[in-house]
Amino acid sequence: MPISRRLFFGAILSLFSFLSVAQTNDSINIISEEQRKTATDLMQTALNSDLGFEIVESLTTEIGPRLAGSEAELRSLQWGVKLGKELGFDRVSIEEFTMPFWDRGHLHISMTAPYQQDLYGTALGGAAPSTKEIQAPVVYFRDIHALANVKAGDLKGKIAFVDGDKMVKSQTGAGYGQANIRRQSGYHHAERANAEALMVRSVGSSSHRFPHTGMMRKNKDEWATIPVVAISNPDADHFRRLHRLGKDLAVSLHSESKWKGEVSSGNVILDLIGSEKPEEIVLIGGHIDSWDLGTGAVDDGAGIGITTAAAALISKLPKRPKRTIRVVMFGAEEVGLLGAFAYAEKHKDNLHNHVLATESDFGAQTIWQLVSNVNPQATLVIDEIAKILSPLGIVRGGSNVPGGGPDIIPMARQGVPTIRLNQNGRDYFDLHHTPDDTLDKINPKELAQNVAAYATSIYLIADSEVDFKPENKEQ
Amino acid sequence: MPISRRLFFGAILSLFSFLSVAQTNDSINIISEEQRKTATDLMQTALNSDLGFEIVESLTTEIGPRLAGSEAELRSLQWGVKLGKELGFDRVSIEEFTMPFWDRGHLHISMTAPYQQDLYGTALGGAAPSTKEIQAPVVYFRDIHALANVKAGDLKGKIAFVDGDKMVKSQTGAGYGQANIRRQSGYHHAERANAEALMVRSVGSSSHRFPHTGMMRKNKDEWATIPVVAISNPDADHFRRLHRLGKDLAVSLHSESKWKGEVSSGNVILDLIGSEKPEEIVLIGGHIDSWDLGTGAVDDGAGIGITTAAAALISKLPKRPKRTIRVVMFGAEEVGLLGAFAYAEKHKDNLHNHVLATESDFGAQTIWQLVSNVNPQATLVIDEIAKILSPLGIVRGGSNVPGGGPDIIPMARQGVPTIRLNQNGRDYFDLHHTPDDTLDKINPKELAQNVAAYATSIYLIADSEVDFKPENKEQ
Numbered sequence: 005m006p007i008s009r010r011l012f013f014g015a016i017l018s019l020f021s022f023l024s025v026a027q028t029n030d031s032i033n034i035i036s037e038e039q040r041k042t043a044t045d046l047m048q049t050a051l052n053s054d055l056g057f058e059i060v061e062s063l064t065t066e067i068g069p070r071l072a073g074s075e076a077e078l079r080s081l082q083w084g085v086k087l088g089k090e091l092g093f094d095r096v097s098i099e100e101f102t103m104p105f106w107d108r109g110h111l112h113i114s115m116t117a118p119y120q121q122d123l124y125g126t127a128l129g130g131a132a133p134s135t136k137e138i139q140a141p142v143v144y145f146r147d148i149h150a151l152a153n154v155k156a157g158d159l160k161g162k163i164a165f166v167d168g169d170k171m172v173k174s175q176t177g178a179g180y181g182q183a184n185i186r187r188q189s190g191y192h193h194a195e196r197a198n199a200e201a202l203m204v205r206s207v208g209s210s211s212h213r214f215p216h217t218g219m220m221r222k223n224k225d226e227w228a229t230i231p232v233v234a235i236s237n238p239d240a241d242h243f244r245r246l247h248r249l250g251k252d253l254a255v256s257l258h259s260e261s262k263w264k265g266e267v268s269s270g271n272v273i274l275d276l277i278g279s280e281k282p283e284e285i286v287l288i289g290g291h292i293d294s295w296d297l298g299t300g301a302v303d304d305g306a307g308i309g310i311t312t313a314a315a316a317l318i319s320k321l322p323k324r325p326k327r328t329i330r331v332v333m334f335g336a337e338e339v340g341l342l343g344a345f346a347y348a349e350k351h352k353d354n355l356h357n358h359v360l361a362t363e364s365d366f367g368a369q370t371i372w373q374l375v376s377n378v379n380p381q382a383t384l385v386i387d388e389i390a391k392i393l394s395p396l397g398i399v400r401g402g403s404n405v406p407g408g409g410p411d412i413i414p415m416a417r418q419g420v421p422t423i424r425l426n427q428n429g430r431d432y433f434d435l436h437h438t439p440d441d442t443l444d445k446i447n448p449k450e451l452a453q454n455v456a457a458y459a460t461s462i463y464l465i466a467d468s469e470v471d472f473k474p475e476n477k478e479q
Numbered sequence: 480m481p482i483s484r485r486l487f488f489g490a491i492l493s494l495f496s497f498l499s500v501a502q503t504n505d506s507i508n509i510i511s512e513e514q515r516k517t518a519t520d521l522m523q524t525a526l527n528s529d530l531g532f533e534i535v536e537s538l539t540t541e542i543g544p545r546l547a548g549s550e551a552e553l554r555s556l557q558w559g560v561k562l563g564k565e566l567g568f569d570r571v572s573i574e575e576f577t578m579p580f581w582d583r584g585h586l587h588i589s590m591t592a593p594y595q596q597d598l599y600g601t602a603l604g605g606a607a608p609s610t611k612e613i614q615a616p617v618v619y620f621r622d623i624h625a626l627a628n629v630k631a632g633d634l635k636g637k638i639a640f641v642d643g644d645k646m647v648k649s650q651t652g653a654g655y656g657q658a659n660i661r662r663q664s665g666y667h668h669a670e671r672a673n674a675e676a677l678m679v680r681s682v683g684s685s686s687h688r689f690p691h692t693g694m695m696r697k698n699k700d701e702w703a704t705i706p707v708v709a710i711s712n713p714d715a716d717h718f719r720r721l722h723r724l725g726k727d728l729a730v731s732l733h734s735e736s737k738w739k740g741e742v743s744s745g746n747v748i749l750d751l752i753g754s755e756k757p758e759e760i761v762l763i764g765g766h767i768d769s770w771d772l773g774t775g776a777v778d779d780g781a782g783i784g785i786t787t788a789a790a791a792l793i794s795k796l797p798k799r800p801k802r803t804i805r806v807v808m809f810g811a812e813e814v815g816l817l818g819a820f821a822y823a824e825k826h827k828d829n830l831h832n833h834v835l836a837t838e839s840d841f842g843a844q845t846i847w848q849l850v851s852n853v854n855p856q857a858t859l860v861i862d863e864i865a866k867i868l869s870p871l872g873i874v875r876g877g878s879n880v881p882g883g884g885p886d887i888i889p890m891a892r893q894g895v896p897t898i899r900l901n902q903n904g905r906d907y908f909d910l911h912h913t914p915d916d917t918l919d920k921i922n923p924k925e926l927a928q929n930v931a932a933y934a935t936s937i938y939l940i941a942d943s944e945v946d947f948k949p950e951n952k953e954q
């Protein structure tokens with residue numbers, strides 16, 4: 005490289021360095037010494053507090069499972085209101101909406117050939133009932149691709165079973181999306197082939213004998229017209245081995261799951277009103293509904309406990325942060341983000357005042373990463389917050405990562421800036437959507453780390469005056 | 480200490496040393512160099528063999544759950560005969576016996592107050608059916624001692640729930656006996672107090688939502704007259720928390736479990752006939768029946784796989800060992816060692832020819848210890864075998880430890896010498912007697928270590944001429 009060009013590149017690099025330092029200094033200045041001190045004190049307070057765990061314990065014990073649209077979910081909304089008032093939130097309300105109610109009912113399922121053996125299965129969300137006991141031979145498909153190749157009418161009088169691979173356990177839960185395809189759209193193919201019913205290997209990494217439920221996706225705007233059941237990974241392993249041995253398989257099943265018409269649900273809103281810019285909202289939350297097999301402790305009692313406790317600890321500071329902190333306990337998340345869409349619709353004329361939003365909906369193992377989707381200048385503030393969170397073992401991740409949590413999606417699509425505090429999800433898919441999602445699976449110390457991360461970062465964002473809005477995403 | 484006494488003690492110590500060396504040399508001589516070489520080669524062969532795991536896979540896949548007295552258990556006996564013939568045992572037979580059959584039937588159980596929630600429960604062995612759905616308030620007892628203090632008639636119209644502490648996980652499974660009391664005799668107290676039914680916290684260390692079944696003990700020679708159900712540890716935790724909150728609990732349950740009269744069962748006997756002393760028997764085995772909730776992989780498909788594979792590997796040696804090696808697949812162990820008692824009764828006039836007996840019935844995690852109950856001279860041989868096993872990580876344990884495995888008890892009581900190769904039982908009570916006892920829970924490499932330990936030690940014992948009989952235990 006000629007010297008002149010070297011000099012040129014050197015000058016450019018120096019300029020970048022200079023700009024970078026200048027920006028960093030700006031961002032440091034954006035967080036005052038007093039705010040920094042308040043934040044780190046709050047972190048310690050949260051680490052020593054049991055409040056988050058106590059909230060999850062109360063929700064899972066006093067209310068129990070909270071199927072979207074059920075009377076139990078309605079009881080949970082009242083519980084949320086009572087909790088919000090007890091904790092001293094400034095404004096507490098329920099925003100109601102209506103929704104179609106799918107009820108699981110009772111399922112009987114057993115293998116009847118090559119011999120009799122009970123299976124551990126459960127209906128998938130949206131599945132139709134069997135009008136009578138279905139007793140039929142099973143056709144084995146190694147994976148969803150094999151089922152997708154089935155010809156129309158080829159499964160008449162048969163039950164299809166779609167195997168697949170057990171989800172790999174990972175910090176990010178990366179394998180979930182791929183595994184989910186058989187759950188979400190397997191029945192589209194089974195119905196096309198006129199199957200009597202569909203069974204799928206449970207999504208999830210559990211090696212325990214629990215089935216994994218979850219919602220299916222509509223097929224051309226219609227729900228399933230056949231029963232669809234997930235069976236546990238060990239039961240699917242059993243089918244696979246019997247199939248390899250060349251055994252003929254048959255299953256008997258009877259499922260009562262069905263749609264039961266329009267019911268009421270709602271979102272609980274708890275506000276800490278901002279001291280200087282009350283109209284600007286920093287939104288955090290979790291979803292209060294759960295699948296009905298377990299008691300919804302990790303999914304998502306944890307998110308309710310973490311975010312409500314974080315806000316409640318902030319409320320004990322001598323002064324409210326400048327902006328309003330809003331905790332939303334979303335209803336009916338599991339059945340299609342219904343509470344989230346209802347919220348975005350109801351507040352559509354005010355989303356420009358939603359400064360930032362984030363949800364905790366990935367259990368309560370240790371948070372290890374902070375990602376964001378905000379504008380470049382605000383990114384430097386998030387960088388600085390990540391540094392303040394570093395004693396918790398949290399590292400800075402991508403600065404252009406859309407998301408913020410499932411219930412945040414409808415508002416993020418309309419330009420609301422987001423961050424996400426990513427929990428270690430290694431054990432999450434062992435428990436998620438199974439009967440094993442119970443309180444004992446939460447480590448109170450790890451949950452307290454989560455509360456500390458939320459309290460610290462949300463305080464700093466709410467007490468800031470920075471605009472976080474991503475560029476070119478005007479509403 | 481005066482010099483004279485020192486000299487005296489020194490002389491005594493020298494004498495002990497001399498005797499000790501002499502005995503060790505004797506015992507070393509009892510195992511020839513050729514036997515030693517054969518044993519260590521066999522150990523390597525076993526470590527590299529998949530045979531043990533393949534046997535468990537075949538039993539759990541091709542037969543499935545094997546409730547004592549069921550048609551499935553009868554199928555498993557035929558499976559055992561076929562396997563024995565395929566593996567080239569010299570003599571293969573079934574020794575039939577009759578037994579009373581208890582069938583689990585269907586159980587419905589749910590909490591109905593303070594709200595509706597399904598419970599994960601199962602009937603305990605020997606429990607009576609409910610003639611109709613029982614819907615009743617629950618009376619909470621912190622432990623079995625609290626229930627034992629209940630007054631006659633005090634539980635009329637009520638369902639008793641006995642809580643307790645979750646079993647501590649340990650290598651030895653030490654907490655099982657204590658925890659078992661509520662399962663085995665809880666109903667004696669509940670019946671005395673006229674309870675409608677009894678629920679107990681599951682025995683076992685599992686934090687998963689599986690109930691733990693198992694047999695109850697007769698009360699004054701009578702089986703239970705009420706339904707008795709174990710609920711999973713997380714469900715018991717839930718009850719405990721609700722009780723602490725002062726909530727009134729109620730449960731609805733309907734159980735079909737009942738005694739169904741006399742049926743046929745049996746023990747499968749596979750013999751490798753001794754080359755020099757065919758009348759002398761070294762007995763190993765496991766039990767072929769299992770509880771019906773899982774597929775009986777760790778309890779006790781593993782024992783069947785380990786001992787059958789060990790004998791089969793010995794059978795591949797150029798020459799049969801001097802003594803007969805007998806593999807017994809005991810029937811109906813879970814419901815009261817019925818196969819074991821039938822064996823001891825049938826062979827009562829020949830137990831003096833049973834040189835030594837041992838059973839594998841504690842899963843398939845790594846074997847860490849060898850204990851024995853043989854005479855002092857033979858103890859030195861076992862010490863020497865332990866040294867030969869030491870590359871497997873096995874240490875010598877007590878030399879005066881009665882036992883040898885549950886099915887060995889009836890013959891050990893009549894003086895048959897025993898050893899036991901103790902598996903690490905840390906995870907055993909997470910799985911034992913639960914729906915989660917399935918093949919995937921077995922690590923094939925650990926199981927191969929088990930086979931290696933059995934093959935090596937049983938070969939040496941069967942090719943020995945030592946009398947192992949404990950002293951003063953003449954038959």
